[in-house]
Amino acid sequence: MLIDVEYKAAIELLMKEKIATKPTFIINAISSESVEAVLRSVAMPKIKIGDRSGIKIKYVVEKVKDEEVKGEVSQLELMLQKSVDSKDKIIIAKDGDTINIDFLGKVDGIKFEGGESKGFDLKLGSKSFIDGFESQVEGMKIGEEKNIKVIFPEQYPEKKLANKEAIFTVKLNAIKEIINLEGDELKEKLKSFGFNSKEEIVLRIKKVIADKKIKEADDKYFREYIDAIIALKDTKITLPEEILSQEIEDEFKRIEAQILQQGMNMKDYFKMLGMSADEFKKNTLKESSIKRVSDGLIYSQLIEEFKIKATEKDFTAEYERIAKDSKSNIEEVKKQVNMSSAESNILYKKLINLIK
Structure with a gap:
């Protein structure tokens, strides 16, 4: 019981620090009176972001095209x-x-x-x-x-x-x-979607497409901005081997779960690819893992540098937006939307608005 208490206390102390890998509990020695153990984790690497003042990236939101709306309206008509x-x-x-x-x-x-x-x-x-x-x-x-x-x-x-x-x-x-559908049958169907007329739904379709294009523009700008930071001569990012190895293993496990879910075993999968598991990790996963971890570190540092926080007002606005878009009750949205997910969206949007 005492060991459990000490272990929890050590975990709480460690979690106050900025760590990058999962804590590992290592027992060094055991006697009749005591247990000597070490709780080990790798600290979040410190990175240096170069001078960003010269970064110039064009932010472009594509216009909503008539054919895009037409395609969605065609699907709407199928439902009516x-x-x-x-x-x-x-x-x-x-x-x-x-x-x-x-x-x-x-x-x-x-x-x-x-x-x-x-x-x-x-x-x-x-x-x-x-x-x-x-x-x-x-x-x-x-x-x-x-x-x-x-x-x-x-x-x-x-x-x-x-x-x-x-x-x-x-x-x-x-x-x-x-x-x-016509008459009462049409009205009932529209009502089930939360609308009073077909025109309302068409306007909603246009807004959804427009919002999607803004999101795509945000994502494209962010990717290019991060790539530009990495390309700066004075940007310094050194990744400890433990962090990179953990990221590769986590990605490998995600892929493995996906393969197994589809009824294929990993042996047959690697045979189809013509490489071993180790070769797959080295040749396929390593480069993308380095990029993913580097991007995450830069993102975290920018959030910290700009002192971006998600306030109670921000959460309320985010839940109200989701409720309005999904025609749902805000209390239901709060139950369904993970708070950390909502916070991530808020921080990301605030950062985009600051850097673009």
């Missing part, structure tokens, strides 16, 4: 319709048809988030999917399964997928005849 089996017994999909599909997308043989769905309704020609996807579905017959090859655009928001080739396995379940 009901489908019935086609009276014409259409068996081949063509441009303009609304179809129901199952699809599973993979990049380098691995599933990715958002790349799988069953019973998905899609209007061919709506350009809701990556270029080339819908045109390859055209001509498919009901019940047919087909592999479709596409390439994610260079400016794709999820950077891990940008410029990557993906293969989607698509099954055409049905070709549907769509009937627009």
